[in-house]
Amino acid sequence: xxxxxxxxxxxIINLFKNPVLVGYNTLFAALLIFIMGxxxxxxxxxxxxxxxxYVVTLLIYGMLNGAMTASNxxxxxxxxxxxxxxxxxxxxxxxxYFSKILSSFVFDYTLHLLLLAxxxxxxxxxxxxxxxxxxxxxxxVEFMAVALGILFCCIFHSEETTSSxxxxxxxxxxxxxxxxxxxxxAGGALALITKLSPVxxxxxxxFALSCDxxxxxxxxxxIGASVISVLLVLGCxxxxxxxxxx
Amino acid sequence: MEHLxxxxxxxxxFKGNKVLxxxxxxxxRGEALCILGPNGAGKTTTINILxxxxxxDGGDIQFQGKPIGSQLRTYKQALGIVPxxxxxxxxxxxxxxxxxxxxxxxxxGNELKQAVDKALVFAxxxxxxxxxxxxxxxxxxxxxxxxxxIAHDPELVIMxxxxxxxxxxxxxxxxxxxxxxxxxxxxxxxTTHYMEEVEVISSRIIIMDHGAIIAEGTKESLKEEIQxxxxxxxxxxxxxxISHDDFFSVEGVKAAKIDGSIIEITSLKGIENLxxxxxxxxxxxxxxxxxxxxxxxxxxxFLKLTNRKLRD
Numbered sequence: 214x215x216x217x218x219x220x221x222x223x224x225i226i227n228l229f230k231n232p233v234l235v236g237y238n239t240l241f242a243a244l245l246i247f248i249m250g251x252x253x254x255x256x257x258x259x260x261x262x263x264x265x266x267y268v269v270t271l272l273i274y275g276m277l278n279g280a281m282t283a284s285n286x287x288x289x290x291x292x293x294x295x296x297x298x299x300x301x302x303x304x305x306x307x308x309x310y311f312s313k314i315l316s317s318f319v320f321d322y323t324l325h326l327l328l329l330a331x332x333x334x335x336x337x338x339x340x341x342x343x344x345x346x347x348x349x350x351x352x353x354v355e356f357m358a359v360a361l362g363i364l365f366c367c368i369f370h371s372e373e374t375t376s377s378x379x380x381x382x383x384x385x386x387x388x389x390x391x392x393x394x395x396x397x398x399a400g401g402a403l404a405l406i407t408k409l410s411p412v413x414x415x416x417x418x419x420f421a422l423s424c425d426x427x428x429x430x431x432x433x434x435x436i437g438a439s440v441i442s443v444l445l446v447l448g449c450x451x452x453x454x455x456x457x458x459x
Numbered sequence: 460m461e462h463l464x465x466x467x468x469x470x471x472x473f474k475g476n477k478v479l480x481x482x483x484x485x486x487x488r489g490e491a492l493c494i495l496g497p498n499g500a501g502k503t504t505t506i507n508i509l510x511x512x513x514x515x516d517g518g519d520i521q522f523q524g525k526p527i528g529s530q531l532r533t534y535k536q537a538l539g540i541v542p543x544x545x546x547x548x549x550x551x552x553x554x555x556x557x558x559x560x561x562x563x564x565x566x567x568g569n570e571l572k573q574a575v576d577k578a579l580v581f582a583x584x585x586x587x588x589x590x591x592x593x594x595x596x597x598x599x600x601x602x603x604x605x606x607x608x609i610a611h612d613p614e615l616v617i618m619x620x621x622x623x624x625x626x627x628x629x630x631x632x633x634x635x636x637x638x639x640x641x642x643x644x645x646x647x648x649x650t651t652h653y654m655e656e657v658e659v660i661s662s663r664i665i666i667m668d669h670g671a672i673i674a675e676g677t678k679e680s681l682k683e684e685i686q687x688x689x690x691x692x693x694x695x696x697x698x699x700x701i702s703h704d705d706f707f708s709v710e711g712v713k714a715a716k717i718d719g720s721i722i723e724i725t726s727l728k729g730i731e732n733l734x735x736x737x738x739x740x741x742x743x744x745x746x747x748x749x750x751x752x753x754x755x756x757x758x759x760x761f762l763k764l765t766n767r768k769l770r771d
Contacts (some may be wrong), residue, residue, distance in 0.1 A: 219562055223548070231551050298607065300512055301542075302563035303535040344580075349692040391720075455512045 217308040220299055224286055224316035230443060232281055237366045242275045242331060248341040249393065250336065254354045261416040264336040268329075269419050270392040273397035273412065275325060277357050277387065280362030283317035287363055287432035293458065297318065300455050310363055322352060341423045346431055353438035360445035386412045463488040463615060463646050464509075469518035471504055471670075475645025477756060478504050487645040488646060490623050491641040492648040493657045495761070496667035502650040503543065505667070506619045509648065510540050522615075526715070536564060539613030541621045545600045546607075550726045553603050558761065564611035568718075571679050574610045581636060582606035596726070609640065609656060616640065617648045622656065634659050654757050664757070668765045682762045688713065688763075690753050693722040696746040705743070709735045714763075720748075725763070 228234060247269045254263025254301040286292065299309055332338060340347040390412025396403055409415050418430035464486040470480040479501050486492050496502050507513035508521065511527060520527045527534045547556050557575045566574050579585045582602040592600060605621055622630045637660050641647055651657060658665055664681060666674040674681060703715035711730035716723045726732055740747055
């Protein structure tokens with residue numbers, strides 16, 4: 214346990230010392246919300262709705278992109294080499310990938326909470342009458358995303374491949390799920406495709422909490438994301454091989 | 460001599476290509492065992508299997524009389540590994556790197572502090588302990604790379620070409636440090652393709668080529684195999700068509716190799732035949748630019764065994 218905590222602490226330090234990752238999860242996310250909210254809402258009465266929409270959807274987009282934070286933490290060239298020493302040490306294999314998952318989760322979750330703490334009062338955005346449920350629901354989604362990033366690294370043995378594949382997949386799913394533009398009013402095939410995107414389910418769950426104060430989708434999403442997270446960690450255990458690191 | 464490690468019939472293939480072919484050797488306690496071979500000989504694969512980072516397809520490795528698989532944590536605790544690439548956190552200081560890696564081996568508190576101080580002195584980086592690694596020169600990083608492997612005072616240090624790409628001054632520093640480790644009784648396995656490093660630090664040598672061990676022994680015993688031989692390297696201005704077979708007409712010549720304008724001849728020692736070689740070349744119209752000769756060396760041993768230069 215002591216060794217795991219040492220590795221975890223080192224991973225956290227490395228993540229918070231990475232200006233690109235910190236900037237991407239804070240400044241870039243905030244800027245994207247400002248731009249999208251301003252372009253679609255303007256300065257009139259619609260602006261509040263627009264910011265409400267984009268804070269939620271782009272936050273989900275940021276949470277899912279946590280997969281890239283994890284892959285960076287696990288296999289980025291400058292990190293991968295010193296990580297090799299952890300493989301050589303008597304620390305065991307589980308702490309190697311699990312500490313990357315946990316540290317990426319803590320990193321992303323902390324920065325996204327910070328983002329909400331700044332943006333909600335600034336843009337007059339609400340998280341519902343029970344914001345704790347909103348914040349609670351973020352946790353398994355964040356965890357699921359970072360575990361997915363690590364599993365892809367274990368399978369493809371490369372940060373570049375993982376980032377390319379996940380970036381494309383997440384962007385497409387988010388686009389179809391209405392992250393950038395809502396397709397709720399669209400009919401026919403587009404409406405069907407939108408409904409099939411898992412991002413749409415996440416959007417619906419978070420909007421239900423923040424706008425309707427409804428918990429109807431809270432438990433299904435919480436349990437679903439938690440079960441998927443466990444399966445992804447088990448997948449990491451199955452696919453992680455030390456030779457991929459050497 | 461007591462065996463610290465025994466490797467027997469180690470085999471490894473990658474995509475059907477056999478890179479290690481049933482290699483067996485022992486590592487004696489307190490020795491510096493150099494594994495010598497050209498690129499692609501199987502040195503790094505051997506090291507990766509010894510460090511338990513890579514599995515083998517067959518064979519057995521015993522450490523202190525027990526298979527390493529049955530005591531993996533104990534085995535890893537006893538190892539210090541210097542990987543081929545510099546494996547350090549660039550954004551952290553030398554002290555922080557050492558402290559982190561040593562603590563993975565269970566050191567903490569005062570014991571950790573002392574180990575870090577000692578390793579910094581060993582690496583000659585005591586005065587740069589608080590500086591970030593990214594501000595270090597290549598040689599300093601290499602020294603710290605080694606210090607990180609020995610800070611926890613391992614029984615066996617495995618070094619995979621630790622001097623690649625560094626300046627001669629840093630290389631000398633590292634070689635002297637390794638000699639000190641050896642003299643203090645630490646067991647070292649060292650892979651390299653630099654013959655001069657082997658000459659300086661080795662207690663015993665294993666020569667590998669094409670995934671097999673082709674010779675094993677001390678410097679002296681290996682050189683003994685060719686002590687009756689002498690090598691001439693003759694550089695001609697332009698090769699006018701002389702073939703290596705032509706040299707066998709000269710008494711004492713055992714082998715000849717022609718590579719462009721360079722002719723390498725292995726001859727029996729004690730037979731004065733250089734003048735006849737020169738005459739042969741002159742008769743064929745070759746203009747000699749330079750002649751050098753050398754007595755038994757590890758380079759010659761390697762050449763004899765593999766028929767190729769170490770860095771080919």
